[in-house]
Amino acid sequence: AQSVTQLGSHVSVSEGALVLLRCNYSSSVPPYLFWYVQYPNQGLQLLLKYTSAATLVKGINGFEAEFKKSETSFHLTKPSAHMSDAAEYFCAVSARSGGSYIPTFGRGTSLIVHP
Amino acid sequence: GAGVSQSPSNKVTEKGKDVELRCDPISGHTALYWYRQSLGQGLEFLIYFQGNSAPDKSGLPSDRFSAERTGGSVSTLTIQRTQQEDSAVYLCASMPTQAGVYEQYFGPGTRLTVT
Numbered sequence: 001a002q003s004v005t006q007l008g009s010h011v012s013v014s015e016g017a018l019v020l021l022r023c024n025y026s027s028s029v030p031p032y033l034f035w036y037v038q039y040p041n042q043g044l045q046l047l048l049k050y051t052s053a054a055t056l057v058k059g060i061n062g063f064e065a066e067f068k069k070s071e072t073s074f075h076l077t078k079p080s081a082h083m084s085d086a087a088e089y090f091c092a093v094s095a096r097s098g099g100s101y102i103p104t105f106g107r108g109t110s111l112i113v114h115p
Numbered sequence: 116g117a118g119v120s121q122s123p124s125n126k127v128t129e130k131g132k133d134v135e136l137r138c139d140p141i142s143g144h145t146a147l148y149w150y151r152q153s154l155g156q157g158l159e160f161l162i163y164f165q166g167n168s169a170p171d172k173s174g175l176p177s178d179r180f181s182a183e184r185t186g187g188s189v190s191t192l193t194i195q196r197t198q199q200e201d202s203a204v205y206l207c208a209s210m211p212t213q214a215g216v217y218e219q220y221f222g223p224g225t226r227l228t229v230t
Contacts, residue, residue, distance in 0.1 A: 009155070032217050043119070043206055043221030044158075051217060090157065094217065100163065100171055101146065101210075103219065107157040 002027040002093045006106035014114050019063075019078040021109050023091030026072060033074040034092040034103065035065055044090060050074060061085070086113045117141065119222035121207050127228045128197055136192040136225045140209030148219065149182055149192050152204045161205075164190065166212075197229045 007022040025031060032051050036044040048059025055067040061084075065076045074091060088110050094103035120139045128134050140147050149161040160174040164184045175181070179197075184190040194201055204226050208219035 034218060036221075041223070043223045044208075044219075045221070046218045049218055100165070101217070102148075102160055102163050102171065104160075105150075105158040107155075 002031065002095060002104045004091050004093050004104055004106035006089075006091050006109050008109055009107065010110045010112060012112040012114065013081045015083055016080050019076070019081045019085065019111065021076040021089050021091075021111065023065075023074045023076065023106060024072055025074060025091070025093040027093055027095050029095045031093045031095050032103075033065075033067060034094070035059065035063070035074075035076050036090045036092065036105075037061075038088040038090065038108075040087075047076070047089075081111075081113050083113050083115065086111055119207055119209050119220050121205075121222040121225050123225060124223065125226045125228075127230060130199060130229055131196055133193065133195045134197055134227065136194075136205050136227070138190045138192070138207030138209075138222060140188065140190070140207070141211075141220055142188075143211065144209035144220070145187065145212045146210040147184055147190050148208045148210070149190070150206045150208065151176075152206055152224070153202075158206065161192070194227075197227075199229045202227055202229045 005024045034049045035047040038044045048057045050067045058064045091106040092103045122137045145166045147164040150158040162182045163171040179195045182192045204224040206224045207222045210219045
């Protein structure tokens with residue numbers, strides 16, 4: 001079984017401030033972890049992924065995330081927010097089970113960036 | 116190259132009518148998923164196709180929902196006797212099965228409104 005919890009349905013930051021979006025997961029087997037971004041009226045786009053290589057993962061648009069097994073966390077960060085970062089962010093966990101591969105998504109966190 | 120496409124982009128239908136939503140995955144992607152995204156909710160898994168295997172229908176909310184995938188490519192999600200609670204954005208995603216690639220590629224979605 002696997003699940004994802006994203007803390008905070010909305011996160012508000014000022015332009016130039018640190019972005020921190022929290023994700024905690026549970027998985028009975030070593031997980032694959034993902035962050036996706038969704039802009040208005042669009043589908044989801046992959047930001048970054050962890051697949052058991054380096055625990056600090058760098059993605060597109062200056063985002064990065066660190067896999068911490070002891071904390072079962074995969075928080076997303078960006079040192080300096082830009083107005084264009086305003087979007088919905090989804091954390092997802094997956095593991096292959098019996099040949100099937102069905103990721104579980106969190107409820108999403110809406111990032112609001114103030115000028 | 117071409118991404119995942121979905122049609123129609125918007126669909127308004129009357130309660131009780133049947134609707135068909137179409138998904139064209141990326142060529143060569145063997146896995147295909149349907150999700151439902153309601154306002155303020157995460158992605159609700161509906162159904163998963165993997166190659167020629169029997170689909171995983173465990174997420175379909177009722178027997179009014181069905182999906183097929185013809186020739187391992189195009190997929191159609193059918194909702195019979197639509198209800199107002201079926202109003203949502205329906206997202207399709209595809210995924211290749213080559214080693215090391217585990218992320219999904221999403222289409223822009225179909226916004227379904229049941230009046």
